[in-house]
Amino acid sequence: MGNVNAAGIPAEDPSQDLTGRVAIVTGAARGMGRAHARRLAAQGASVLLVDRDGVVAETAAELANVGGRVDHLAADLTAEGADALVVDTCLERFGRLDILVHNAGIMHDWRRLKETSPEELDRYFALNVRAPYALSRTARPHLARSGSGRIVFISSQWGQVPDGHSYGYMVSKAAQLGLMKALAQELVGEGILVNAIAPGAVRTRMVPDEYLEVETAAVPLGRLAEPGEIAALVGFLASDQAGFITGQTLPVNGGALLVGI
Template sequence: MTAATQGALATQAPEAVLALSPAAQRLEGRVALVTGAGRGAGRAHARLLAARGAAVAIVDIDADVAQATALEIIDAGGKAIAIAADITDRGLAERLVASVAERLGGLDILVHNAGLIYSMTGLEETDDANFDRLLSINIRAPLFLTRAALPHLRKSRAPRVIFINSQWGQVPDGHSYAYMVSKAGQLGLMKTLAKEFVGEGILVNAITPGAILTRMVPDEYIEAEKAAIPLGRLVHPEEIAAAVAFLASDEAAFITGQALPVNGGALVVGI
C-alpha cells in the first residue's frame, strides 16, 4: 500500500475518533430505545446513555419501574420517557418504535436488553412453554423491533443496534436448553443483521456478559459463579453499560458483527 493510499484511507475515518477526543464518547442529539430498562442491567444502560447525552426511551413490561427509571434520569438532568410494553407482542413493534420516534425525534440506538432465565434443566426436563417464551423474547422480539426501527435507523447519522447476549450463547454449559439455544440463535440474528445492513452504515453488535449481579442471578448461585470466574466476582450492571455506551459512540464506528465478551475472563477457561 502506497503512502498516498494510506493517506486517502486515513481521511475516511471520523475525525473525532482520529483525535481520540472525549467528544467521540458523547451522544448528544441521539435517541436510544432500551428494552427491559426499568431495572437491573437495562436500567444501568439507560442511565449511562442518558448521562452521555442521549434521549432515552425506557421500555419495560412493568410500568412502575419504567416510570421510576425515567424520572431518575430526568431528575439527574437527562431526557427520558417511559413506555410500558410486552415486546413479545408481534403487533406492538411498529407502534412502539413509531411512538418513540415521534416523541423523541427519531431513533439512533436500539438496545435489545430484555430477557429472562428459566430453570436450568436438561433436554428431557425442558418445558415447551418456557422454550417458546424465551425464543419469543430473545429472537422474535428483537427481529420485529429491528425491522420496525429500520426506517428511522436509515435516517440516523450513527445508527446502532446492540444485543445484550450472554457468554452462554457462545459456550453452552449443557443445561437450560431454552436459554442457551435462544442466546445462540440471537447471536446468529445479530451477525445476519450486521451483514445485511453494513452497506447502509447500520452497525450491529452484541455484548456477551457472564453472570450479572442483578436479581436474575439467584443467591444460591452467586458463590459458585464467583469461584468459576478468573477475576473472582460477578460483573456489575454498570460495567455492561460502559460497553453499551462504547458501542453506541463514535469510538466504535469501525465495529460491526462482533460479540464483545465482558465476563471476567470466563471464556479463557472455557466456562
C-alpha cells in the same frame, strides 16, 4: 483527571457525546437495562425506557436529571404489534431514532433437556429472538435515516459456550448472536452498525442468591460483573468511537471462557 459526567466520562471527550441522538433500551426497568439507560442519558442521548414491569415509570423518573431526556413505555415485547408501538412512541416523543439496545430477556432457568418442553423453548425464543428481530425490522428505516444507526444486543457467554442446562436460555441466546451477525451483514450498507455484548454472570436479580456462590466460583476474577461495566460497553458501541466495528460479539466474563464453564 479533569471533570467527568454522571457516567464517569471526561467532559472534554467529544467522541462519546451522544447529544442529539435518541435511544430505545428494552428491559430498562431494572438491572442491566437501567444501567444502559443511565449510561446513554449521561452521554447526552434522549432515551425511551421500555419494559413490561410498571417500575419502568419510577426508573425513568430517577434518571430524569442524569443528562439527556428520558421517557418510558410499558409494553410486552412479545405481544402482536409491540414493535410498531415502541418505534412509533419513540418517534412521537423524540422525533428520531439512532440507537436500539436489545436488553430485555428471561431469567436463566437451570433446566436440562428432559425438563425443557417445546413450549418453554418457544417462550425464550419469543423474547430473545423474535422480539428483537421484529423491533430491528421496524426500526431499520429510521436507524438508516439517522446516519449513525446502532443496534446493540445484550446476549450472554452461554450463547457462545453452552453450559449444559438452561436449554431455553442458551439456545435462544446462541440464535440471538446469529441474528446479530445477519443484521450486521445486511444493514452495514445502510450505515447501521450491529454488535453484541456477551456478559458472564452480572450482579442483578438474574442471578438468584442460591446460585451466587457457584456463579462467582466460575469466574477467574473472583467476582460477578457490575451492571455499569456492561453499560460502559453499550455507551462505547453507541458512540462514534465504535464507528468501525460491526458484526462483533464482545465478551465480558472475567475470564470465565478461559477455563470453560
